[in-house]
Amino acid sequence: MSTMRTVKVDGESRYDISIGPGLIAEASLFAGVLRGKHALIVSDANVAPLYADRVEQTLRAARPALQVSRFVMPAGEQEKTLARFCECLDALASLCATRDAAVVALGGGVVGDLAGFAAACWMRGIDVVQVPTTLLAMVDSSVGGKTAVDVPAGKNLVGAFHPPRAVVADTTTLRTLPERELRAGLAEVVKYGAIFDVDFLTWLETNAAALLEGRDATLAEAIARSCLYKAEVVSRDPYEHGERALLNFGHTFGHAIEAEQGYSGAGSDALNHGEAVAVGMVLAARLSAATGRAPAADAQRLQALLQRLGLPTAIPAGLRPEALLERMRLDKKADASGLRFVLWERAGLAKLAAGVAEERVLDVLRAG
Template sequence: MEILNVELGERSYPIHIGPGEAARAECFTPVLEGRRVAVVTNSTVGPLYGERLRASLAAAGVRDEPLWIELPDGESHKSLATVEQILTRLLEARFDRGSRIVALGGGVVGDIAGFAAAIYQRGIHFVQVPTTLLAQVDSSVGGKTGVNHPLGKNMIGSFHQPRAVVIDTDSLQSLPTRELRAGLAEVIKYGLMQDADFFAWLEEHLDRLLALEPEALAHAIRRSCACKAEVVAADERESGRRALLNLGHTFGHAIETGMGYGAWLHGEAVGTGMAMAARMSARMGWLAPADAARAEALIHRAGLDTYPPAELDAARFRELMGIDKKVSEGRLRLVLLRGLGAAELTADFDDNALQHTLDETARAA
C-alpha cells in the first residue's frame, strides 16, 4: 500500500492506493471514527463491494450502522433530482454537519455523492472509494463534483475536495475490459501531457496492466494521481494549467456528443482524441513524427481506436467543437503536444492541420 498526499493547504488529503485498501480500517478512521456515515453506491457496485466496505467502516469505529443509499446504475441518474433524493434521506436520518458521506463506485457515483456532500448543510466531509480505473485516476482527484442538466453535462456542481481517497486495486479485477481500456486512456494521458518517463514506463509495462497485475496497476495509478494532484495543487480552480488535463478532450467530447452519449465511453473518446491531438501536433511541426507514432501505438495497444468514426465528417466535427461561422477559430483553444510529456494549451493553431486531422476518419485510415 502507498499513500500519496494531495497538497491543498487546509484542504489537503491522502490517497491510499493498493490491493485490499478498502478492507483496511486505518484508511477510514481519521475521517469517520465516531461519525454517522452514509454510503452512496449503485446497484452494480454495492452488491460486489458493499460488505467489504461495511466491515471496514465498522472496524473504523463509525457511529451507528451506516445509512445505505443505493442508486440505480447509469449516467442518466446523474441529475439534480437524484441529489435531492440523497439530501432527503440524510435529513430524514437527521444527519448533521458533523456527519460524513462515503462514495463507493465509479465516476458517476463519486460526482453525485460528492456534490450531495458539497451542498448538504453547506458542506460535509466525504471520502471517495472509486472502483473503476477511470474514477481512480481522474474523477477522484481534484474536487470536481456535480451532475448533468438536460441542457449539458456537468453543468451543475461544486469544487469540494474529499477528505480521503481509498483506491483498492482489487476492485479492478471485476471491471469489464472495455472500462479498463477507457481508464487506460486517462493513464496514458498523464504520460503524454507531462511525464515522459511515465510514458516510457507505460510502453514497457502496458501488457502487465492489461493483465491486471496488482503491482503494475498500483504503480500506474499512483503516477497518474501524482500527475493530476500536482496540476490540481497548482491550479485548484482551473484557471490555467489545469486546462492541460483536457488533452484529447475537445476532440473526445465531439465524438461522444456526435455519436450519442453512451455509445462511446468517455475514456474511449479521449483515447481517440489524444491520437488526433498527436497527429495534429506533428502536422504543425510541434511533435516529431516518430513521437506521434509512439503515442498512437500505445493508444492502439491499449485497445483504443486512434481514428474517429467515419460517421463524423470534418464539417460535423467542427460543428460539434463549436467552430461554426459565428465563432471565429481564434476562440477555440486546443491542448496540443510540443513533445512527449509536454502538452500546451493554444488558441494559435494551424487550421489546415486541424482540417487534415478531421478528414482522417476510421474509414480513411
C-alpha cells in the same frame, strides 16, 4: 497494509490517496476522516452488490455509533443527471445528515462525480470520501475535487470544486472490473505520460502486456505514478486557473464525442469515457502536428500505444465533424476568444493553446 502506497495532496486542501489491496476493509483509513455521526454510501447497481456491505462494516468498525445509509443508483454515464443528483440529496435528507456528515462515494467516475457534487451542495458542503473501484476513477476522477453532472448541452457542465477528505483506492476491486473498463482506465494513465513525462510513456510501452493482464504490482505502480502527477498539479492549481487544464488533454474532443453519442457508452457500441479520451488524445496530437507545434511521429507513437492497449483511436462512424465542433464550443476551456485546446510540443510536454482556427479543427475531425 505493508503494500499500501500513499500519495499526499498538498496545497489549500490536504488529503491522502491510499493505494493498495484490501483497503476497503481497513477501518483505520476511515476513522480519521469521519467527523460526525452520519454517513451516506453512494454507489451504483453494479458495484453495491459487490462491496457496499463490506464498506458499511468497515465504517461501523471505524465509528461504532455511526448512522449509515445507502443511495444506490443505476449504473452508467447516462445516469449522471440532475435528477439522480436530487435523489442523492433526498437520501441525505432522509438520513438527517448534519454539517459534519460524510458521503462515501463507492464506485467509478459517475458515482464519484455525482456523490461529490451532492456533498458539495448539501448544507453548502459536507465531507466526501472517494472509494474508487475502477482504474479510471483511481487515476483521475477521484483525485482533485472536480465534481459534476451532465446536462443535454454537454458533459460535466454543472458542478463544483469539492476536494475529498481522503481517497481509498483498493486495487483488489479491479479484479472484478470488466476488461473493457480496465482498458478505458489505461487511457487516462497514458495521458499522464503524454503530457508530463515521456519516460513514463516509455514505461507504459514496456509494460503494456502486464497492464492488460491486470498484474497487481504493475497496476499499482501505474496508479501511484498517475496519482502523483495529478496530485502535484492539483496542489499548485486547485481550481484549474492554469496548468491543471493540461489534465484535459484529449478531453475537448473526447467530451464532444460522448455528448454527441448521448453518453450511451456503457454496454453499447458507443464509446465510454476512457475510449473517447483515447480517440481525443490522438486527435489532439494530430492537431498539434497540423498546426506545426509537434512532430507527426509523436502522434503516431501515441496512437500505436493506445492500439496496443486495445483502445480505439478513430472517431466512430456516423458522427458529423460539424456537430462535434458545435459541442466543443460549449467546452469548459472555451472563453470569449474562442476554442482552447491542450496540445503538445512533443510527447511529454503539453501546453494550453488558444486561437486555434476552427477550420484546422474541422480538418482533423474530417480526417478522423
